[in-house]
Amino acid sequence: MRNRSIPVEALIVVDVQEASVTGDGALPEAARLVDRTADLIARARTGGAVVVHIQNDGPAGAGDAPHTPGWELHHPVRTGPTEAVIxxxxxxxxxxxxxxxxxxxxxxxxxxxxxxxSEMCVQATARTALALGYRVVLPYDAHATHDIPAEPGISEAVPAAVVSRVAAWPLSRDADVTTRAADVTFTAPAAAQG
Incomplete structure (x- = not known):
């Protein structure tokens, strides 16, 4: 892991939806995740970076099923030329x-x-971004997941923090995995500056 200023031109905010950060279904570290992602969004906007909010359409009956309260994005969106929802x-x-x-x-x-x-949508998105040739930064304290419950005869419960760390580890060979979201800085894409 690295601790240094890392400038990027875009912020991808994956699935920060009400079902996972509020109420009974909230992640164990939801408060930290909401705080870090809110800070990243604010600084990305100020820096002129592209901000993309990803919104998962879960299956019928799921907490994030479309057009249910849990499906709503947690952070307010400022849709415009440099901010979008996908x-x-x-x-x-x-x-x-x-x-x-x-x-x-x-x-x-x-x-x-x-x-x-961490181990699902964040990792999958980061892997594809790397495969497409993007420089990828993964701030360790700005992604999270649930605990993995014990499976009798197979393993004890795995705490969410361990799952997140394991999910980030294989990406560290190709991506910049930094310990703090505060180490990420933002700039407008070169095309927008020109």
């Missing part, structure tokens, strides 16, 4: 969505990924 149905925020086209159109070459779940 809905998805897969773990990977690029799969079947306009995310790649939006980033390419804006001239983005580097991005930070935050949100939830």
């Amino acid at each position: 809905r998805k149905t897969h773990d990977d925020s690029f799969e079947g969505t306009s995310l790649g086209g939006l980033l390419t159109g804006a001239g983005v070459r580097s991005l930070a990924v935050c949100g939830l779940m």
Whole structure:
């Protein structure tokens, strides 16, 4: 892990939806996640970076099923030329969505990924971004997940913090995994500066 200022041109906020950060279904570290993602969003806006809120469309009956209270994004969105909402149905925020086209159109070459779940949607989105040639920053304290319950005869319960750490570990070979969201800085994409 690295502790240094890391400038990026876009922020991808994955699935920070009411079902996972409020009420009975909230992640164990929901308060920290909400605080860190709110700070990242505010600083990305101030820096002129592209901000993309990813909104998962869960299946019928799920906490994040479309148009239910749990499906709503937790952070307010300022839709405009540099901020958008993209809905998805897969773990990977690029799969079947306009995310790649939006980033390419804006001239983005580097991005930070935050949100939830660490081992699912955050990791899948970061992996695809790396495969597409983006410089990826993963602030460790700005993604989270649930505890994994014990499975008798297989394993004890795995705390959410351990799951998040394990999810980030294989990405650290290719991505900048930083310990603090505060180490991420933002700038407008070169195309927007020009």
